[in-house]
Amino acid sequence: MTTRPDSHSQFAPEMDGFIRYLSHERNRSAHTVRAYRGDLEHFASFSAARGIETLAEVDLRCLRSWLASLDQQGLSRATIARRAATVRNFLTWATREGFLSDNPSLRLKAPRRQNNLPDVLSVTQLEPLLATTQEAARAGDPQGLRAWAVLELLYGSGIRVGELVGLDIDDLDHGRRTVRVLGKGNKERTVPYGVPAAHALNDWISRGRDQWVTSHSGPALFLGPRGGRLDQRQARSIVEKLLATVQGSGASGPHALRHTAATHLLDGGADLRGVQELLGHRSLATTQLYTHVSVDRLRRSYEQAHPRA
Secondary structure, rough: OOOOOOOOOOOOOHHHHHHHHHHHHOOOOOOHHHHHHHHHHHHHHHHHHHOOOOOOOOOHHHHHHHHHHHHHOOOOOOHHHHHHHHHHHHHHHHHHHOOOOOOOOOOOOOOOOOOOOOOOOHHHHHHHHHHHHHHHHOOOOHHHHHHHHHOOOHHHHHOOOHHHHHEHHHHOOOOOOOOEOOHHHEEEEEOOOOHHHHHHHHHHHHHHHHHOOOOOOEOOOOOOOEEEEOOHHHHHHHHHHHHHOOOOOOOOOOOHHHHHHHHHHHHHOHHHHHHHHHOOOOOOOOOOOHHHHHHHHHHHHHHHHHHOO
């Protein structure tokens, strides 16, 4: 669904066209479209306050002033870089579509995002957590069974939390131990999962899900106590509570399990492009971040253990 920008914006016609382009041609998610709209409305408001009435009046000086104002507000480098990228993409599109004769953002320099290495759990941290979660599930309580299945599937497949909550029962191929996932940009991919995740999923479906299922549950794989589909907020809460019990780890939330799965795969010798396909990354550069994590861990181990380090 197209999200229409603020009709009071002086850039409304161009913004409206750009939002349609993102939604229909680039197939961006509703969440991404909302983020773009928010960034553009902030820039439009800044420009209007400085007397700019049309998109053609936007110049490099205006853009630089806007970035400076973001820095003065104390926004992070990542947020400033994202907003700058949004406006740059918008102006590039507007130039291509004939709304502008020249693109004023071509010479705009924005701060680069800091490539902070993601927090990951070591195998020695993760295995006790998985064992404890499995043991708690033996009682047959649906919450415990669901927590075990969610934890094992997120780590065992590396899928995103949004992909997890969107799964239906028939997305699972129990024989091949694969799951059909609808990822970003509505791109479908098939992801394998391991034997422990298979056991956890089978127990959740046969012993836990049946306790909560209602006539309104539909085919949703993961449910809440009232029978509705588990949402992302609930899934994050489940994982955050489990990870909070791990001593000495800064990892938190479902994405930490995705980071951990990718790092452990590469540590174990998995091919980078195979991991890219598994994770559903558009760019190999995104997947390469995890090689930096592995190299960083290797360097720390080397410095601690090698007598000539």
